[in-house]
Amino acid sequence: MGEVRLYMFQTGTLKCKYHDIYLNQGEGRDWEIPVPFYVVDHPRGLIVIDGGTPVECATDPHGHWGATADFFVPVLDEKDGCVAQMQAAGLDTSRVTHVVLSHLHLDHVGAVGRFPGARHVVQRTEMDYARSPDWFQVGAYIQSDINRAGVDWFFLEDSWGDFYDLLGDGTITLIRSPGHTVGHQSILVKTAHQNVLLAVDAADTLDHWEEKALPGALHSAVDAVRSVRKLRAVQENTGALVVAGHDPEQWAAMKRAPAYY
Ligand SMILES: [Zn+2]
DSSP, rough: OOSSEEEEEEEEEEEHHHHHHBTSSSEEEEEEEEEEEEEEEEEEEEEHHHOOSSSSGTHHHHHHHGGGGGGGGOOOOGGSSSSHHHTTTTGGGEEEEEEEOOOOTTTTTTTTTTTTEEEEEHHHHHHHHHSSSSGGGGGGOOOHHHHHTEEEEEEEGHHHHHHHSSSSSSEEEEEESSSSSTTEEEEEEEOOOOOOEEGGGSSSSHHHTTTSSSSSOOOOOOHHHHHHHHHHHHOOOOOOOEEESSSSHHHTTOTTTTSSS
16 A cells, blocks of 8 residues: 555446537437546555445346336346455455545446445535436436435535545645536546546547537536636646546546556
8 A cells, every 4th residue: 555546347248329529510320438437546545446346236227227228238257246356456355445426327326335434425416416317317317225224424515616636635636627427526546656537427539628519418508618617727736647437438448457557
Protein backbone atom coordinates (compact mmCIF):
# COMPACT_ATOMS: atom_id res chain seq x y z
CA MET A 1 0.00 0.00 0.00
CA GLY A 2 1.41 3.38 0.92
CA GLU A 3 0.99 5.10 -2.41
CA VAL A 4 -2.23 5.98 -4.23
CA ARG A 5 -2.89 3.75 -7.23
CA LEU A 6 -5.70 3.56 -9.75
CA TYR A 7 -6.73 0.21 -11.20
CA MET A 8 -8.92 -0.23 -14.26
CA PHE A 9 -11.22 -3.20 -14.79
CA GLN A 10 -13.90 -4.23 -17.27
CA THR A 11 -17.11 -6.19 -16.64
CA GLY A 12 -17.44 -7.46 -20.19
CA THR A 13 -19.31 -5.51 -22.83
CA LEU A 14 -22.76 -4.25 -23.71
CA LYS A 15 -24.29 -4.89 -27.11
CA CYS A 16 -26.39 -1.93 -28.16
CA LYS A 17 -26.97 0.31 -31.19
CA TYR A 18 -24.61 2.91 -32.57
CA HIS A 19 -27.28 5.57 -31.99
CA ASP A 20 -27.28 4.76 -28.26
CA ILE A 21 -23.80 6.30 -28.18
CA TYR A 22 -23.90 8.77 -31.11
CA LEU A 23 -27.12 10.78 -31.28
CA ASN A 24 -29.04 10.20 -34.54
CA GLN A 25 -26.12 8.40 -36.20
CA GLY A 26 -25.50 4.87 -37.48
CA GLU A 27 -28.82 4.09 -39.18
CA GLY A 28 -29.70 1.39 -36.68
CA ARG A 29 -26.48 -0.57 -36.89
CA ASP A 30 -25.22 -2.69 -34.03
CA TRP A 31 -22.51 -1.52 -31.66
CA GLU A 32 -20.66 -3.00 -28.71
CA ILE A 33 -19.08 -1.06 -25.90
CA PRO A 34 -16.77 -1.95 -23.01
CA VAL A 35 -18.13 -1.57 -19.47
CA PRO A 36 -15.27 -0.32 -17.28
CA PHE A 37 -15.00 0.13 -13.55
CA TYR A 38 -12.22 1.50 -11.40
CA VAL A 39 -10.61 0.98 -8.01
CA VAL A 40 -8.43 3.43 -6.12
CA ASP A 41 -5.99 1.91 -3.65
CA HIS A 42 -5.43 4.56 -1.00
CA PRO A 43 -3.58 4.17 2.32
CA ARG A 44 -6.97 4.51 4.04
CA GLY A 45 -8.62 1.74 2.01
CA LEU A 46 -10.01 0.78 -1.37
CA ILE A 47 -12.46 3.03 -3.18
CA VAL A 48 -14.53 1.26 -5.83
CA ILE A 49 -15.89 3.46 -8.61
CA ASP A 50 -19.12 2.13 -10.18
CA GLY A 51 -18.47 -1.63 -10.35
CA GLY A 52 -19.73 -2.12 -13.90
CA THR A 53 -22.49 -4.55 -14.83
CA PRO A 54 -23.92 -6.58 -11.90
CA VAL A 55 -22.62 -10.16 -11.89
CA GLU A 56 -26.18 -11.56 -11.94
CA CYS A 57 -26.34 -10.52 -15.61
CA ALA A 58 -23.76 -13.20 -16.41
CA THR A 59 -26.27 -15.96 -15.69
CA ASP A 60 -29.72 -14.36 -15.83
CA PRO A 61 -29.73 -11.07 -17.74
CA HIS A 62 -33.51 -10.98 -18.26
CA GLY A 63 -34.19 -11.95 -14.68
CA HIS A 64 -32.03 -9.06 -13.51
CA TRP A 65 -32.63 -6.38 -16.15
CA GLY A 66 -36.02 -7.39 -17.53
CA ALA A 67 -36.90 -6.25 -21.05
CA THR A 68 -33.94 -3.85 -21.10
CA ALA A 69 -31.71 -6.90 -21.71
CA ASP A 70 -33.33 -7.21 -25.16
CA PHE A 71 -31.72 -4.01 -26.43
CA PHE A 72 -28.83 -3.56 -24.00
CA VAL A 73 -27.38 -7.05 -24.03
CA PRO A 74 -24.80 -7.67 -21.28
CA VAL A 75 -21.91 -9.92 -22.26
CA LEU A 76 -19.91 -11.14 -19.28
CA ASP A 77 -18.93 -14.24 -17.27
CA GLU A 78 -19.34 -14.74 -13.53
CA LYS A 79 -15.59 -14.25 -13.14
CA ASP A 80 -16.09 -10.73 -14.58
CA GLY A 81 -18.12 -9.57 -11.57
CA CYS A 82 -16.44 -6.73 -9.71
CA VAL A 83 -15.74 -8.65 -6.49
CA ALA A 84 -14.25 -11.65 -8.31
CA GLN A 85 -12.07 -9.46 -10.51
CA MET A 86 -10.71 -7.43 -7.62
CA GLN A 87 -9.82 -10.63 -5.78
CA ALA A 88 -8.20 -12.08 -8.92
CA ALA A 89 -6.06 -8.93 -9.13
CA GLY A 90 -4.88 -9.46 -5.55
CA LEU A 91 -6.94 -6.68 -3.93
CA ASP A 92 -8.28 -7.44 -0.44
CA THR A 93 -11.97 -6.60 -0.79
CA SER A 94 -12.38 -6.35 2.98
CA ARG A 95 -10.42 -3.06 2.67
CA VAL A 96 -13.18 -1.36 0.63
CA THR A 97 -14.27 1.79 2.49
CA HIS A 98 -16.24 3.57 -0.25
CA VAL A 99 -18.26 2.82 -3.34
CA VAL A 100 -18.54 5.94 -5.52
CA LEU A 101 -21.33 5.98 -8.11
CA SER A 102 -20.81 8.22 -11.14
CA HIS A 103 -24.53 7.70 -11.76
CA LEU A 104 -27.04 4.92 -11.25
CA HIS A 105 -27.56 3.53 -14.75
CA LEU A 106 -27.76 -0.24 -14.89
CA ASP A 107 -24.21 -0.82 -16.16
CA HIS A 108 -22.61 1.22 -13.35
CA VAL A 109 -24.14 -0.22 -10.18
CA GLY A 110 -22.37 -3.59 -10.04
CA ALA A 111 -20.66 -2.75 -6.76
CA VAL A 112 -23.72 -1.57 -4.84
CA GLY A 113 -24.23 -3.63 -1.70
CA ARG A 114 -21.28 -5.98 -2.36
CA PHE A 115 -18.86 -4.58 0.21
CA PRO A 116 -20.14 -4.72 3.81
CA GLY A 117 -19.65 -1.47 5.70
CA ALA A 118 -18.67 0.57 2.64
CA ARG A 119 -20.11 4.08 2.34
CA HIS A 120 -21.88 4.54 -1.01
CA VAL A 121 -21.48 8.06 -2.39
CA VAL A 122 -23.83 9.48 -5.01
CA GLN A 123 -25.40 12.81 -5.89
CA ARG A 124 -28.79 13.16 -4.20
CA THR A 125 -30.38 14.42 -7.43
CA GLU A 126 -29.26 11.20 -9.14
CA MET A 127 -30.82 8.95 -6.51
CA ASP A 128 -34.04 10.97 -6.41
CA TYR A 129 -34.36 10.70 -10.19
CA ALA A 130 -33.37 7.02 -10.31
CA ARG A 131 -36.17 6.16 -7.90
CA SER A 132 -38.81 7.93 -10.02
CA PRO A 133 -37.49 8.24 -13.59
CA ASP A 134 -39.44 9.52 -16.58
CA TRP A 135 -40.84 6.91 -18.94
CA PHE A 136 -37.90 6.85 -21.35
CA GLN A 137 -35.42 6.28 -18.53
CA VAL A 138 -37.34 3.61 -16.61
CA GLY A 139 -35.42 0.74 -18.22
CA ALA A 140 -32.05 2.32 -17.44
CA TYR A 141 -32.48 2.16 -13.66
CA ILE A 142 -32.80 -1.26 -12.03
CA GLN A 143 -34.65 -0.73 -8.77
CA SER A 144 -33.45 -4.01 -7.25
CA ASP A 145 -29.85 -2.80 -7.55
CA ILE A 146 -30.25 0.75 -6.27
CA ASN A 147 -32.59 -0.25 -3.44
CA ARG A 148 -30.55 -3.14 -2.07
CA ALA A 149 -31.05 -3.62 1.67
CA GLY A 150 -28.46 -2.54 4.22
CA VAL A 151 -26.53 -0.09 2.01
CA ASP A 152 -24.95 2.92 3.73
CA TRP A 153 -25.76 5.77 1.31
CA PHE A 154 -24.11 9.18 1.50
CA PHE A 155 -25.81 11.81 -0.64
CA LEU A 156 -23.97 14.80 -2.05
CA GLU A 157 -26.26 17.85 -1.97
CA ASP A 158 -26.41 20.39 -4.80
CA SER A 159 -25.80 23.16 -2.27
CA TRP A 160 -22.37 21.73 -1.44
CA GLY A 161 -21.08 22.78 -4.84
CA ASP A 162 -19.64 21.14 -7.93
CA PHE A 163 -16.48 19.69 -6.40
CA TYR A 164 -16.32 17.26 -3.46
CA ASP A 165 -13.00 16.16 -1.94
CA LEU A 166 -13.89 12.59 -0.98
CA LEU A 167 -11.11 11.88 1.53
CA GLY A 168 -10.13 15.45 2.40
CA ASP A 169 -6.62 15.09 0.98
CA GLY A 170 -7.20 16.03 -2.67
CA THR A 171 -6.54 12.57 -4.03
CA ILE A 172 -10.12 11.88 -5.15
CA THR A 173 -12.36 14.74 -6.29
CA LEU A 174 -15.95 14.14 -7.34
CA ILE A 175 -17.06 16.66 -9.95
CA ARG A 176 -20.70 17.25 -10.80
CA SER A 177 -21.12 16.70 -14.56
CA PRO A 178 -24.85 16.47 -15.35
CA GLY A 179 -26.25 15.94 -18.84
CA HIS A 180 -26.01 12.21 -19.47
CA THR A 181 -28.09 11.96 -16.29
CA VAL A 182 -29.38 14.67 -13.98
CA GLY A 183 -26.98 13.83 -11.15
CA HIS A 184 -23.94 12.47 -12.98
CA GLN A 185 -20.47 13.01 -11.49
CA SER A 186 -16.99 12.48 -12.86
CA ILE A 187 -13.94 11.60 -10.80
CA LEU A 188 -10.47 13.17 -10.72
CA VAL A 189 -7.89 10.82 -9.20
CA LYS A 190 -4.40 11.99 -8.24
CA THR A 191 -2.24 8.90 -7.99
CA ALA A 192 1.41 8.73 -6.97
CA HIS A 193 2.26 8.71 -10.67
CA GLN A 194 -0.22 10.93 -12.53
CA ASN A 195 -3.60 12.63 -12.59
CA VAL A 196 -6.46 10.75 -14.21
CA LEU A 197 -9.87 12.24 -14.99
CA LEU A 198 -12.52 9.57 -15.22
CA ALA A 199 -15.16 11.34 -17.27
CA VAL A 200 -17.36 8.24 -17.13
CA ASP A 201 -20.55 8.94 -19.11
CA ALA A 202 -20.09 12.70 -19.13
CA ALA A 203 -18.05 11.77 -22.22
CA ASP A 204 -18.70 8.18 -23.11
CA THR A 205 -16.39 8.52 -26.13
CA LEU A 206 -13.51 10.85 -26.97
CA ASP A 207 -15.64 12.22 -29.81
CA HIS A 208 -17.95 13.66 -27.16
CA TRP A 209 -14.98 14.99 -25.23
CA GLU A 210 -13.62 16.63 -28.38
CA GLU A 211 -17.04 18.12 -29.19
CA LYS A 212 -17.42 16.24 -32.47
CA ALA A 213 -20.71 14.50 -31.67
CA LEU A 214 -23.55 14.50 -29.18
CA PRO A 215 -24.04 11.38 -27.07
CA GLY A 216 -27.08 9.20 -27.74
CA ALA A 217 -28.27 8.89 -24.15
CA LEU A 218 -29.17 12.28 -22.73
CA HIS A 219 -31.04 13.86 -19.87
CA SER A 220 -30.06 17.30 -21.18
CA ALA A 221 -27.96 18.01 -24.25
CA VAL A 222 -27.09 21.50 -23.04
CA ASP A 223 -26.00 20.30 -19.61
CA ALA A 224 -23.97 17.53 -21.28
CA VAL A 225 -21.95 19.88 -23.46
CA ARG A 226 -21.46 22.36 -20.61
CA SER A 227 -20.23 19.58 -18.35
CA VAL A 228 -17.65 18.65 -20.98
CA ARG A 229 -16.55 22.30 -21.03
CA LYS A 230 -16.13 22.26 -17.27
CA LEU A 231 -14.21 18.98 -17.31
CA ARG A 232 -11.96 20.24 -20.13
CA ALA A 233 -11.03 23.17 -17.87
CA VAL A 234 -10.21 20.72 -15.08
CA GLN A 235 -8.07 18.74 -17.49
CA GLU A 236 -6.19 21.86 -18.58
CA ASN A 237 -5.42 22.74 -14.97
CA THR A 238 -4.31 19.27 -13.94
CA GLY A 239 -2.81 17.76 -17.10
CA ALA A 240 -4.91 14.70 -16.36
CA LEU A 241 -5.25 11.69 -18.61
CA VAL A 242 -8.92 11.73 -19.65
CA VAL A 243 -10.70 8.39 -19.73
CA ALA A 244 -13.98 8.20 -21.65
CA GLY A 245 -16.77 6.06 -20.27
CA HIS A 246 -17.40 3.56 -23.07
CA ASP A 247 -14.98 4.22 -25.93
CA PRO A 248 -13.93 0.88 -27.49
CA GLU A 249 -10.87 2.35 -29.19
CA GLN A 250 -9.50 4.28 -26.23
CA TRP A 251 -10.33 1.55 -23.75
CA ALA A 252 -8.32 -1.01 -25.74
CA ALA A 253 -5.21 1.08 -25.05
CA MET A 254 -5.72 1.42 -21.28
CA LYS A 255 -3.63 -0.47 -18.73
CA ARG A 256 -5.74 -3.10 -16.95
CA ALA A 257 -5.39 -4.42 -13.44
CA PRO A 258 -3.19 -5.75 -11.97
CA ALA A 259 -1.23 -3.00 -13.77
CA TYR A 260 -2.10 0.44 -12.43
CA TYR A 261 -1.83 4.18 -12.94
ZN1 LIG B 1 -25.12 5.88 -18.21
